[in-house]
Amino acid sequence: MRTRAAVLWPGQSTWSTEEITLDPPASGEVLVRLVATGLCHSDHHLLAGGYPGMRLPMVGGHEGAGVVEAVGPGVRGVRPGDHVVLSVPVPPCGACAACLGALPHLCERGALTGTGFQISDGTARHHARGGDLGVFVFLGTFAEHTVVHETSCVVVDRAIPLEIACTMACAGTTxxxxxxxxxxxxxxxxxxxxxxxxxxxxxxxxxxxxxxxxxxxxxxxxxxxxxxxxxxxxxxxxxxxxxxxxxxxxxxxxxxxxxxxxxxxxxxxxxxxxxxxxxxxxxxxxxxxxxxxxxxxxxxxxxxxxxxxxxxxxxAGSWDGRRGIGFLADLYLRGRYDLDLVVTRHYDGLDALPQGYRDQADGAVVRGVIRLSDGS
Ligand SMILES: [Zn+2]
Ligand SMILES: [Zn+2]
Missing domain, CATH: 3.40.50.720 (NAD(P)-binding Rossmann-like Domain)
Known part of the structure; x- marks a missing residue:
């Protein structure tokens, strides 16, 4: 399918918002229509060359929430229509020494972050200009749609507005x-x-x-x-x-x-x-x-x-991001977590990325969020 995404190309220092091609989800993967993405400083750090180990080009963004549109073979944890928040910093394998030591956020798969390719088979689902695109933190949420591993998806109650829930993924759990x-x-x-x-x-x-x-x-x-x-x-x-x-x-x-x-x-x-x-x-x-x-x-x-x-x-808060999101979603539903004071400004569409980061640099926002599609 065709969708739009903000891509960082080698040698560039601005996001290029452009049409990209997205493959269907492979085994264990999920196609998500993003409703909102938070503007974390780490994406700006990527833009500014702060992660020299990252393979470019790469779709930015790692603080996303959306609706599942399709699932690949073997996916059991989520279904089309589910509202999901995408967890960071890595879809943990559950079997390495770190995972077995109750440190899934430090999973050995984290060493693959620099490639930006899918955790399931090391290949890309995102493509543009005749080549493969990586995705930041295995997610790539500066996009209208993305394909992620099932393990990155946390299903949340529909009563939680996704346009603020996205910030639970990074800012919240961290x-x-x-x-x-x-x-x-x-x-x-x-x-x-x-x-x-x-x-x-x-x-x-x-x-x-x-x-x-x-x-x-x-x-x-x-x-x-x-x-x-x-x-x-x-x-x-x-x-x-x-x-x-x-x-x-x-x-x-x-x-x-x-x-x-x-x-x-x-x-x-x-x-x-x-x-x-x-x-x-x-x-x-x-x-x-x-x-x-x-x-x-x-x-x-x-x-x-x-x-x-x-x-x-x-x-990322020294815990499994999925556990963090579940904890915060529950707190929010109980009225014990104020997300409106965290997300102080919303923007519409990927073209607002430069404005969002200008506002962040100016100290005008606590957390900015870009709306990418209808939240229902
Ligand atoms: Zn972040
Ligand atoms: Zn692991």
Whole structure:
């Protein structure tokens, strides 16, 4: 079939929205009509050359929700008509050492992400200009239709609007998982969330849910600090340096239990300041991506050792994305998860991609979402 998608071609630094050819789903695969895609910063990172290992050309986008249109042979978990949110970061195999060790988000299949081809047989379903197209994070949600593996699909209740549910896939599972699984926030903890974008706005809600006694938001943009306050942050600061005195005053110098680093792109020079914000046995969770060539960060190793401070990495919330989406869908239906404060702006159609990312760079949105088709 023919459909439209936003493709990144080698040597280019803009999305090319064009007609592409899509093969029918092969064994274990699913054809999805996308209803909406979130604008995660990682796609912009791809555009900016931040993932040098990716094979181009590639269809962008990895925060998608839509309706199943057709299934390939052997698919049992989803049916045409199902509403699905597409999970990240990898369709786990269920059999490798990571999967068997309850770390499916770190599945060995992740090593194949750079090819962008189908996980089932390593070939492409997406084609344009006479060649094969990869898809970002095995999904390619900057498209009106895509073909993904059955394992990437999470069926959700029709009562959940797909045009906001799409953000559960990356921002939601990552932000909530960083707090619940990686930081392991406990009741009474003080949590600092650095960066109030899609991940940060979710991390604040997760910290509330986990029983944090106070949440401090750090963001240079006043609008985002205001959103953080509406989500439950009791204090805010424009920078890590400014947050230092705020947290010190709130804790009589004992400092925070957790700092969640959720900026658009991480900056290693901020790690020392982040570590200064946590107290004894405090944990800094690095959930934002960093440049592939950033290898140096200066920290006080004496403090790290003598106060038992911790720096921990977090990929996609340190849990199975399918479990994360199911958890959040349930919370939403119970009225305990505010997605309207996360998705602050909608756009129509793939041609709005540049505008969406301009707004993100300007700090005008928490999470932007592009509508791609009717949600019913
Ligand atoms: Zn993402
Ligand atoms: Zn695996």
């Amino acid at each position: 932000g909530w998982g960083a707090v619940l699984n990686t930081a392991e926030v406990r009741p009474g903890d003080l949590v600092v969330v650095v960066g109030v974008g899609g991940i940060g706005a979710n991390a604040i809600q997760a910290a509330q849910f986990a029983g944090a006694r106070a949440i401090v938001a750090v963001d240079p943009v006043p609008f985002k600090r205001a959103v953080a306050a509406r989500l439950g942050a009791v204090a805010a600061a424009p920078s890590l340096a400014d947050a230092l005195s705020v947290v010190r005053d709130m804790t009589e110098g004992r400092m925070a239990n957790h700092v969640i680093m959720a900026a658009a792109v991480g900056d290693g020079r901020q790690l020392e300041s982040a570590l200064a914000l946590v107290g004894k046995r405090g944990r800094v969770v690095v959930v934002n991506v960093h440049s592939a060539d950033e290898n140096v960060a200066t920290v006080s190793l004496r403090n790290l050792q003598s106060l038992e401070k911790q720096v921990v990495g977090c990929l």
